[in-house]
Amino acid sequence: MLIVVVVSLILVLVVGLHWYLWARLVRDTTAAGGWARRAGTAAVVLMPLLTVAGVAAGRAGAPMAVTRALEWPGYLWMAVALYLFLALLASELVRPWLMRRGRRTSGEAPAEPAPAEPAVEGAAREEAAPEVSRRLVVARGIALTAGVVAAGTVGYGAYQAWRPPRVLRVTVPLAKLPRAGHGFRIAVVSDIHLSSLAGREHCKRIVDVVNSTQADLIAIVGDLVDGDVPDLASAAAPLAGLRARQGKYFVTGNHEYFSGARQWIDHVRELGITPLVNERVALGAFDLAGVNDLRGEASGEGPDFGRALGGRDAGRAVVLMAHQPVVVHDAVEHGVDLQLSGHTHGGQLWPGPYVAELANPTVAGLERYGDTQLYVTRGAGAWGPPVRVGAPSDVTVIELASLQA
Incomplete structure (x- = not known):
């Protein structure tokens, strides 16, 4: 029932948004019955249908070429x-002023003696014509400005999404970390989202950035792929070139379960990456643990904190890899010192960060919850629109600091 309500709400919002776009971009700027209005109406109807078709094709396992084209x-x-919606919404604040300004600059017609009744009717029609013209000019000017703003913003955002991710460096002190672990560096990468749109070159760019950090350990915290191994094995191949002295580790994200997480757990192992499936490994100075994503609960493969963290030496520091930040409360209960997560994309498209805050305790960066510190990377790729605005992609190097050093 909840799913039906959510889907219905989304449908209402999408239809409402596109009706508003049609009203301001098509109805207000074109003549009724003309070819321009028919073409604009068709475009406003077709484009969201292409979006739905693209999502459906990806979920249904359609051929990659078909999925990519949609x-x-x-x-x-x-x-x-x-x-477009945000630009047009902002324009509502200035639209009345532009109309008033148009009336002032056009001036008033000189006063004339009152004509007979038929003449009054004709004069009214003549007086209405300039008003209609002003409305049309203002509507077209606003539509053009909104189009330029939207195209420029999306163009810039596409550049941000496809350029190599920036490298962030964050120092995290851990009370239990011995002096031997001081300066240990973990390269955190998440949300690569290999897909029909983001292929081998996208993967290679990210691998080159990660390798350039010369980290001691690489932590891939989920949402590596959107698709099946047969379709994306070539795209994922550069991951075999990742280099780290203390190993390369992977945990599942929610998107792995859309296509079947088990196939990717097996495949990353073939690429020389160790999957942590609700388990942990003891490194020299600390324990590294990983849990499955919450999405796995639907298939009985969800996170098991007891299995991953139970029975360990509580005196040793432990770093947890978990895709979604929301599980930090479980991490606190199990004495985790540092949780590494992704999932949020930092909001990806402004004002997305404000929306992401509603569902995530931390959207990006480092925060403390009790004795547990949580670091959330904005991710190295993008999902849905290959666009990032106000949330640049990153690979983060976490440098652990010992209080004993």
Whole structure:
């Protein structure tokens, strides 16, 4: 029942948004019955349908070429529609002023003797014509400005999404970390989202950035892929070139379960990456643990904190890899010193960070919850629109600091 309510709400919002776009971009700027209005109406109807078709094709396992052909225009439209809506919404504040300014600059017609009744009717029609013209000019000017703003924002955001992720460096002191672990560096990468849109070159760019950090350990904290191994094995191949002295580790994200997490757990192992499936390993100075994503609960493969963290030496520091920040409360209960997460994309598309805050304790960066510190990376890729605005991608190097050093 809840799913039906949520889907219905989303449908109402999408339809309402596109009706508003049609009203301001098509109805207000074109003549009724003309070819321009028919073409604009068709475009406003077709583009969201392409978005739905792209998502459906990806979930249904359609051929990659078909999925790609639907996803490129469909996903880009999601971003364009968002910024068209925001630009037009902002324009509502100035639209009345532009209309009043138009009346002032056009001046008033000189006073004339009162004409007979038929003449009054004709004069009214003549007086209405300039008003209609002003409305049309203002509507078209605002529509053009909104289009330029949206196109520019999405173009910049696409550049941000496809450029190599920036490297962030964060020092995290751990009370239980011995002096021998001081300066240990973990490269945290998440949300690569290999797919029909983000392929081998995208993966290679990220691998090159991660390797450039020369970290001691690499932690891939979920949402590596959107698709099946047969379709994306070539795209994922550069991951075999990741280099770290103390190992490369992986935990599942929610997107792995859309296509079948087990196949990717097996495949990353073939690429020389160790999956942590509700388990931990003892490194020299601390324990490293990993739990499955919450999405796995639907198939009986969810996170098991007792299995991953139970029975260990409580005097040793433990770092937990967990895709979703929301499980930090479980981490606190199990005495985790540092949790590494992704999932949020930092909001990806402004004002997305404000929405992400509603569902995540931390959207990006380092925060403390009791004795547990949580670090959330913005991720190295993008899901849906291949666009990032106000949330640049990153690979974060966490440098552990011992209080005994």
